[in-house]
Amino acid sequence: MDDITIAAISRRRELRREKQKKYKRYRVLLLMMLPAVVYFTVFHYLPMYGVLLAFKEFKITQGILNSPWVGFEHFNKIMGDSYFYVVLKNTIIISLYKLIFGFPVPIMFALLLSEVSSLKFKKVVQTVSYLPHFISWVVLAGIFFTLFSLDGPVNALLKWFGGQPQLFLADDRYFRSILVITSIFQGFGWGSIIYFAAISNIDPQLYEAAIIDGAGRFKRMFYISIPMLVPVIAIMLILSMSGILDAGFDQIFNMYNVKVYNVADIIDTYVYRKGLIEMNYSYATAVGLFKSVVALILIIAVNRIVKWIGGKEYALW
Numbered sequence: 001m002d003d004i005t006i007a008a009i010s011r012r013r014e015l016r017r018e019k020q021k022k023y024k025r026y027r028v029l030l031l032m033m034l035p036a037v038v039y040f041t042v043f044h045y046l047p048m049y050g051v052l053l054a055f056k057e058f059k060i061t062q063g064i065l066n067s068p069w070v071g072f073e074h075f076n077k078i079m080g081d082s083y084f085y086v087v088l089k090n091t092i093i094i095s096l097y098k099l100i101f102g103f104p105v106p107i108m109f110a111l112l113l114s115e116v117s118s119l120k121f122k123k124v125v126q127t128v129s130y131l132p133h134f135i136s137w138v139v140l141a142g143i144f145f146t147l148f149s150l151d152g153p154v155n156a157l158l159k160w161f162g163g164q165p166q167l168f169l170a171d172d173r174y175f176r177s178i179l180v181i182t183s184i185f186q187g188f189g190w191g192s193i194i195y196f197a198a199i200s201n202i203d204p205q206l207y208e209a210a211i212i213d214g215a216g217r218f219k220r221m222f223y224i225s226i227p228m229l230v231p232v233i234a235i236m237l238i239l240s241m242s243g244i245l246d247a248g249f250d251q252i253f254n255m256y257n258v259k260v261y262n263v264a265d266i267i268d269t270y271v272y273r274k275g276l277i278e279m280n281y282s283y284a285t286a287v288g289l290f291k292s293v294v295a296l297i298l299i300i301a302v303n304r305i306v307k308w309i310g311g312k313e314y315a316l317w
Helices: 003-025 027-055 073-080 082-102 104-114 119-134 137-147 153-160 175-191 193-200 204-212 217-242 249-255 258-264 267-277 281-310
Strands: none
Touching: 003 027, 027 073, 027 281, 073 082, 073 281, 082 104, 082 175, 082 258, 082 267, 104 119, 104 175, 104 193, 104 217, 119 175, 137 175, 137 249, 175 193, 175 249, 175 258, 193 217, 204 217, 217 281, 249 267, 267 281
């Protein structure tokens, strides 16, 4: 064996030893990651073969693999279904409302609470703000039904000011607004965690220098905290855009009714009815696949826009 071959073999052995050392060093972290890998493999990757249903005429007796192929027939039906465009419009409108009005709330909450000097008060407020995230929408929907019922406190307050009671959850003029408000209430505390973490990593010396220069709380917020949060905000915006067609199935399914279908029926509830109630599995799968493809296109487009505006450090990849 010549010197080059011996050197290559030695290099490979050295790399192998380095890998073994890394595995040994990070074995605890790898073990902690294992449940997440198993979860995503079993519940997210293995079921992906079911996407075949979108291109087949599914027959229960024949199974997924043996059902006949129909190509893009179901997608042609989607494009020719006038009600699908109503559902798509509702999904986009509700998602945009939640993004426009809901996305800034966790940021503002984290910024304002980070300026509170009392550590005990801050912890109590944070804990209370997280609680709604852990309450099921089944329970929350029941609470909101009580609040907005004809005999509920909202209508009682309305009557006290001389107004007439309203069926808020059965009126398409108010339903979308209620969806957005209740969604923000449920998620703003939990969504602020990542911003609290980012704020805690800002160098305290920056604030100390600003205080010496005479900067008040709001100036420190606008000239230090917000600029340092921009990378995190950009990443969270990209991830939010990927779910622009995910208007919140759990919330809407538990709160909507037939009277507000024209403003509240979204792609997910439409897929639920088509797939599980009408048992039109192939058509429902095609609609779900359409939604996923659009979400993928959106996240790629927004990532490129963010990279173009702010540079690679603000993008996901």
